[in-house]
Amino acid sequence: MSVLVIAEHDNAELKPATLSTVAAAAQLGDVDILVAGENCNAVANTAAKIAGVGRVLKADALALKTGLAENVAPLIVQLSSGYSHILAPATTNGKNIMPRVAALLDVAQISEITSVVSADTFVRPIYAGNAMATVQSDDAIKIITVRTTGFDTAPAEGGSATLEDVSNITDAALSSFAGQELTVSERPELTSAKVVISGGRGMQSGENFPMLEKIADKLGAAVGASRAAVDAGFVPNDYQVGQTGKVVAPDLYIAVGISGAIQHLAGMKDSKVIVAINKDEEAPIFQVADYGLVADLFEAVPDLSAELNK
Amino acid sequence: MKVLVAVKRVVDYNVKIRVNSNQTAVETANVKMSMNPFDEIAVEEGIRLKEAGTASELIAFSVGPKQSQETIRTALAMGADRGILVETDIIVEPLAVAKCLKAIVEKENPDLVIVGKQAIDDDSNQTGQMLAALLGWSQGTFASKLILSDGSIKVTREVDGGLETVDLKMPAVVTTDLRLNEPRYASLPNIMKAKKKTIDVTNPEELGIDISPRLTVLKVEEPAKRLAGVMVEDVVQLVDKLRNEAKVI
Numbered sequence A: 001m002s003v004l005v006i007a008e009h010d011n012a013e014l015k016p017a018t019l020s021t022v023a024a025a026a027q028l029g030d031v032d033i034l035v036a037g038e039n040c041n042a043v044a045n046t047a048a049k050i051a052g053v054g055r056v057l058k059a060d061a062l063a064l065k066t067g068l069a070e071n072v073a074p075l076i077v078q079l080s081s082g083y084s085h086i087l088a089p090a091t092t093n094g095k096n097i098m099p100r101v102a103a104l105l106d107v108a109q110i111s112e113i114t115s116v117v118s119a120d121t122f123v124r125p126i127y128a129g130n131a132m133a134t135v136q137s138d139d140a141i142k143i144i145t146v147r148t149t150g151f152d153t154a155p156a157e158g159g160s161a162t163l164e165d166v167s168n169i170t171d172a173a174l175s176s177f178a179g180q181e182l183t184v185s186e187r188p189e190l191t192s193a194k195v196v197i198s199g200g201r202g203m204q205s206g207e208n209f210p211m212l213e214k215i216a217d218k219l220g221a222a223v224g225a226s227r228a229a230v231d232a233g234f235v236p237n238d239y240q241v242g243q244t245g246k247v248v249a250p251d252l253y254i255a256v257g258i259s260g261a262i263q264h265l266a267g268m269k270d271s272k273v274i275v276a277i278n279k280d281e282e283a284p285i286f287q288v289a290d291y292g293l294v295a296d297l298f299e300a301v302p303d304l305s306a307e308l309n310k
Numbered sequence B: 001m002k003v004l005v006a007v008k009r010v011v012d013y014n015v016k017i018r019v020n021s022n023q024t025a026v027e028t029a030n031v032k033m034s035m036n037p038f039d040e041i042a043v044e045e046g047i048r049l050k051e052a053g054t055a056s057e058l059i060a061f062s063v064g065p066k067q068s069q070e071t072i073r074t075a076l077a078m079g080a081d082r083g084i085l086v087e088t089d090i091i092v093e094p095l096a097v098a099k100c101l102k103a104i105v106e107k108e109n110p111d112l113v114i115v116g117k118q119a120i121d122d123d124s125n126q127t128g129q130m131l132a133a134l135l136g137w138s139q140g141t142f143a144s145k146l147i148l149s150d151g152s153i154k155v156t157r158e159v160d161g162g163l164e165t166v167d168l169k170m171p172a173v174v175t176t177d178l179r180l181n182e183p184r185y186a187s188l189p190n191i192m193k194a195k196k197k198t199i200d201v202t203n204p205e206e207l208g209i210d211i212s213p214r215l216t217v218l219k220v221e222e223p224a225k226r227l228a229g230v231m232v233e234d235v236v237q238l239v240d241k242l243r244n245e246a247k248v249i
Helices: A017-026 A041-048 A069-079 A092-104 A206-219 A227-231 A262-268 A297-309 B037-051 B068-078 B094-108 B127-135 B188-194 B235-245
Strands: A002-006 A030-037 A053-060 A085-089 A109-113 A115-118 A121-126 A131-137 A142-146 A162-165 A175-182 A195-199 A222-225 A252-256 A273-278 A291-294 B002-006 B009-011 B033-035 B057-064 B082-087 B112-116 B138-149 B152-159 B162-169 B172-176 B199-202 B215-221
Touching (some): A002 A069, A002 A092, A030 A069, A041 A162, A069 A092, A092 B094, A092 B138, A109 A121, B002 B037, B009 B068, B033 B037, B082 B094, B094 B127, B112 B127, B127 B138
Parallel strands (some): A053 A162, A085 A142, B112 B172
Antiparallel strands (some): A115 A121, A131 B215, A175 B162, B138 B152, B152 B162
């Protein structure tokens, strides 16, 4: 069986999400990688070095530069014959493009798999990870997105794939790229951060969030919030961790002044280590915390900041 | 301009879900059901387009069991004009929903379809993209801002690294992200008024659509439980544990 992996990149660098996806794909068969972009030679060369990759297909055209689903999906469909599975990381790119591919092929998509059971059976979280579903697909070709936290990364070095150019690229002329505003924060992004510190209603005001930011900067962490803190207007909506916000699984999650509503727990309970700081010892957050501290956050957070300096 | 929004009846986001005893599904009997939160945002956006005079009619669509009428009724109480239900008791997959939507789109000819980016039950995040593919339309996923102009729509998208803006040729499919708007609550007078609005009911057979599932759910399980943690005395002990026991900082 042959598996095609869609590379995640920005035309300059191959993103690590690709390596996790290759690791998932390697459990299914021989792995080829598609690098679709513009002026993406360097990415294709990096992809060719990933251990276990047979061929790198490079599709280089202006129409593919910004990853528009309307242009990338038909290209993947054109390349799909001969593959039993097509996998992409469950990044916003992968999530944007792959369902379009699946519909064009008239097959189901299996979203955000966290493990491979067999060639046609996969495990994926549902209800924001509050249940795990094992699903089997009857479709001739399996279109899959991969939750990268579920897999190790394939070794970035050691492979020597052959490079092939793909031609016949067309611009569907349905959409065009108009600009981007990438977050300039020194802090990492919530969904990919190794450490996340989040504040809840207990923070009392948005003016108190810089306390958390200080700690975030010391730990290289991202700052998040509970829905209660967002609804109270302390911080913007894109801080929200939870079932209706972002789902995170960092190595360390620090919940400050968060009671632990179900909808918040759904978004962070796969974190490796959870710390909870809350003055209410009955708060449900303590039931999922590895380390709990019953304390007034307005004392504990400055203390924590000082202690981390030592 | 006509706008179509799709709404799904799901387990309310505040409910702690339970897997049923034979591990085949999540228990939905006697559980509070509500409109998928991302779909509420879609309905709200449609209403705002109407209030701005951009949209002339707003149609709320759903696929699902008879009770999905309640979900459509909620959309009507918020401000949608009429509803369409494709009734079925089969648990529909996103591809099947997209096919039902396509059939309705071909009848109603909306210029814009707005759907939630994902449903909080199956977390698929597929329907909007699939519908756009089946119709050959442009797609603006994970939208946090829409600006409509003649024949095109500027969509600001929430992407992993920040925001991206795309220009879409109309007609288009847009899927909503959290920051697009804050959905309103239906007022009591509007809830009463919504009772008089029409909901047309059809079914997949009438539309000539095969909605049989492509995936078989073999098992549904609770995720591995977290081991009980420990309480620490103070910040000094906490930092010590994080450094030397958990080794995460």
